Amino acid sequence: MKKIQIFNVPPVLVINFKRFRGSHAKQNAFVEFPVQNLDLSDYVVSCADGKKPIYDLFAISNHFG
Secondary structure, three states, rough: OOOHHHHHOOOOOOOOOEEEEOOOOOOOOOOOOOOOOOOOOOOEEEOOOOOOOOOOOOOOOOOOO
């Protein structure tokens, strides 16, 4: 079992997905996430300012090649 807890959330959250697994085999898994209101409350222990850690999608960088 793996447990992740975040103590401080940044104003801008950057998520990077792993493209390869093992010996250079590309991952082709479909990733689905909300465009608005990504709520990370289940993973944040406490917020200093008392606001919920909710993010909206701002940009996507999709690399081919």
